[in-house]
Amino acid sequence: MQLDYCIYRDEFEQLAIEVHALRGELRRAIENDELLLHYQPKVDLESGVVNGVEALVRWQHPERGLIYPDEFIPLAEQTGLIQALSIVVLKMALRQSVAWHRDNLDLSVAVNISACNLMEEQFPQRIAELLKEYEAPPEWLELEITETGVMTNPVLAVQTVRALSAMGVRLAIDDFGTGYSSMAYLKKLLAAKIKIDKSFIADMSRDDNDAVIVRSAIELGHNLGLRVVAEGVEDSDTLALLKTLGCDSVQGYYLSRPVPAVELEAWMNTSSWKPARLRETSTEASPTSRDTDTEAVCETSVCADDRD
Ligand code: C2E
Ligand code: CA
Ligand code: CA
Numbered sequence: 001m002q003l004d005y006c007i008y009r010d011e012f013e014q015l016a017i018e019v020h021a022l023r024g025e026l027r028r029a030i031e032n033d034e035l036l037l038h039y040q041p042k043v044d045l046e047s048g049v050v051n052g053v054e055a056l057v058r059w060q061h062p063e064r065g066l067i068y069p070d071e072f073i074p075l076a077e078q079t080g081l082i083q084a085l086s087i088v089v090l091k092m093a094l095r096q097s098v099a100w101h102r103d104n105l106d107l108s109v110a111v112n113i114s115a116c117n118l119m120e121e122q123f124p125q126r127i128a129e130l131l132k133e134y135e136a137p138p139e140w141l142e143l144e145i146t147e148t149g150v151m152t153n154p155v156l157a158v159q160t161v162r163a164l165s166a167m168g169v170r171l172a173i174d175d176f177g178t179g180y181s182s183m184a185y186l187k188k189l190l191a192a193k194i195k196i197d198k199s200f201i202a203d204m205s206r207d208d209n210d211a212v213i214v215r216s217a218i219e220l221g222h223n224l225g226l227r228v229v230a231e232g233v234e235d236s237d238t239l240a241l242l243k244t245l246g247c248d249s250v251q252g253y254y255l256s257r258p259v260p261a262v263e264l265e266a267w268m269n270t271s272s273w274k275p276a277r278l279r280e281t282s283t284e285a286s287p288t289s290r291d292t293d294t295e296a297v298c299e300t301s302v303c304a305d306d307r308d
Pocket of ligand 3: 175198
């Protein structure tokens with residue numbers, strides 16, 4: 001049935017005014033360095049080594065305080081500001097990765113990119129220019145794309161993703177299991193890893209159905225030759241179960257909340273989970289299997305909530 005009328009309500013006009021104002025504020029935020037990144041470590045379960053971090057954007061609003069991405073990324077996508085926002089985020093992430101490598105820390109940074117970026121023909125070229133500008137090899141950057149983002153226009157997305165892979169930039173499929181993705185495209189994407197969505201991880205130690213889904217996702221990923229990351233690990237039982245299931249890496253509040261770079265460095269200095277180093281330092285023992293003991297993590301987990 002086709003409706004050939006629409007209902008006008010005063011609230012719609014008010015909403016349009018608010019969206020317009022917020023768009024202006026977000027544009028200023030992008031230009032005036034009000035965006036910042038928090039970093040959350042990812043740990044390799046076999047070695048216990050912190051093998052990378054995910055960069056998560058926040059908006060330090062002058063009046064409203066710290067704003068989380070769920071509140072402004074959709075707006076950026078709807079208003080065409082996402083391209084500029086993504087470039088700012090990529091620059092901050094690359095600058096940080098370069099600084100860490102200079103400090104002997106072999107930490108690659110994963111940046112979330114939106115479906116809109118994947119649809120930009122110039123995107124791979126822009127990434128190549130940024131890597132050159134920051135003198136960063138492509139392995140220092142990882143891009144996280146969602147299944148839904150890919151399926152918005154799979155043909156174009158596969159083209160962009162393949163161009164990025166050819167440059168040596170690694171790709172991860174984020175929120176795996178929540179969207180609809182065709183196995184055929186999954187194979188064509190040449191992704192290096194999948195990240196199982198936190199909604200399946202949260203209750204997997206209590207809910208058999210979730211545990212079965214996670215086990216199947218790990219097997220599927222491995223059968224496709226991909227590394228598997230579990231996000232949203234909040235307790236030691238979940239960590240232990242993921243280890244038993246052969247998951248490759250973990251990320252979640254149990255290890256550390258997303259925090260500013262300096263706080264992450266402090267955490268790495270005290271945690272049992274050690275960062276990957278470019279060169280061995282004499283004062284440090286190399287990571288042992290003890291580093292992956294859940295008890296050891298428990299003593300040193302960062303509990304500061306970046307939302308508080
Ligand atoms: P995401 O990519 O799935 O990121 C993971 C989200 O889960 C983050 O929320 C993170 O803080 C949160 N998280 C991490 N560990 C746990 C845990 O153990 N338990 C629970 N309950 N949550 C956990 P955040 O930072 O609010 O980001 C929300 C979403 O915003 C991200 O989801 C991503 O889709 C988007 N986003 C963040 N930064 C960017 C960005 O720079 N660009 C774009 N396009 N999107 C971004
Ligand atoms: Ca992500
Ligand atoms: Ca995710």
